[in-house]
Amino acid sequence: MVSGEHPQRVLILGGTSEAIALATQAAQHPDLEIITALAGRTQNPQVPGQVRLGGFGGAAGLADYLRGHNICALVDATHPFAAQMSWNAAAAAAITKIPHLILTRSPWQPVKGDRWIEVEDHEAAAAMLPELANRVFLTIGRQELAAYEPLKALWFLMRMIDAPAPDAPIPPGQVVLARGPFTLGNERSLLLTYDIEAIVSKNSGGTATYPKLEAARELGLPVLMIQRPSMPTAQQTGSVSDALHWILECSQQRREFS
Ligand SMILES: NC(=O)c1ccc[n+]([C@@H]2O[C@H](COP(=O)([O-])OP(=O)(O)OC[C@H]3O[C@@H](n4cnc5c(N)ncnc54)[C@H](OP(=O)(O)O)[C@@H]3O)[C@@H](O)[C@H]2O)c1
Incomplete structure (x- = not known):
């Protein structure tokens, strides 16, 4: 980061081990500021860095938060069954035009004997x-x-x-x-x-x-x-390191265009 530049702020919608892993790895980059949002359902959440607890008030509330906090990238790393939040995230990203990625694990597949x-x-x-x-x-x-x-x-x-x-x-x-x-x-x-x-x-x-x-x-x-609930269509990965790469690209682009 060039001296005097502010870090680029990223919002991770969390509640999963993948969200924790991504926040942990992204926090190593001094040019990123990572905020993890949690619904607030689990007692004593173990999440590194900044944590924001509680809902946003639907897609419109999340869009306000993204704009108000100058978020450069939104990663939806919620659980595959947290469908409401994923639909809200997709809608908020569409409203604000903020880059949006879904980080989700692949579903299990039955094997012989199951x-x-x-x-x-x-x-x-x-x-x-x-x-x-x-x-x-x-x-x-x-x-x-x-x-x-x-x-x-x-x-x-x-x-x-x-x-x-x-x-x-x-x-x-x-x-x-x-x-x-x-x-x-x-x-x-x-x-x-x-x-x-x-x-x-x-x-x-x-x-x-x-x-x-x-x-x-x-x-x-x-x-x-x-079975999993239906999810919005969006850019998607199952890999934490790919998600980190995507965040770094988004923050670089934001820096170049601001
Ligand atoms: N569902 C599961 O099986 C499961 C399993 C393990 C972990 N989790 C985690 O538990 C949390 C809640 O899951 P859910 O199934 O109840 O979600 P949901 O039904 O998709 O979401 C219900 C509401 O909770 C709020 N919310 C959900 N995730 C949030 C987050 N990460 N940050 C801030 N607000 C959030 C949102 O409120 P507003 O509309 O007010 O913004 C959302 O509309 C999620 O973060 C998820 O990753 C869920």
Whole structure:
């Protein structure tokens, strides 16, 4: 950076390990100022650098923020199931004409031995479960438990990062609080200890939570795999280093045109 120049400001929409990795790497560049935006749902988020907590107030609110904070590039590194935020980001980028990139992991693909049943959403998964199993491992977010609450005859092992609110509707069973990554040994022993007969998972992709699917394969258990919601059309990558490269190019272009 030429002495006297201000760093170029970049907004990362976070909530994923990829967002943390990108913020960490981008922070090494003195000509960049990185802000990570989080919805504020997780307690004690571990994110390097500047963090902005809470929603923006829809696409228009995000557009105001991008303009008001002179953001030169917007990276949507939210979770593949955080569809509302991704649609807002695409709309805000279109309004402001600020360069926009989606950083997202590829979905998991079934391999030989997997017994996946692909379903559209939690309601579809809940409708199928009674015919499939009595004891179920739910590896979904605490805000998605309500769909399974009517299934009083089943028993659920529910793993999540933060506990559900005390008055939140949840199905019968046990809540386990844990944050990945998980190992194959850990997942195998969990499934055996609790006599699990089926798993419900979102197709999040990535390596941190993949071992549950390997354990299910080993044990021949069915997996109800919730499919990803539809996403806006935008420039996209699955690589943190490509995203960093893109940020550096955007900041260079902004510098040249200002
Ligand atoms: N959904 C999942 O399965 C999942 C899993 C792991 C992590 N996460 C992370 O958890 C957060 C919330 O996920 P969600 O599925 O509830 O999102 P969502 O349904 O797509 O978004 C709902 C609203 O939350 C606010 N929001 C979401 N992500 C935000 C962010 N990174 N920074 C600031 N505001 C944000 C926005 O509010 P305004 O309209 O007011 O701006 C958005 O309209 C996301 O950051 C996501 O990356 C989600």
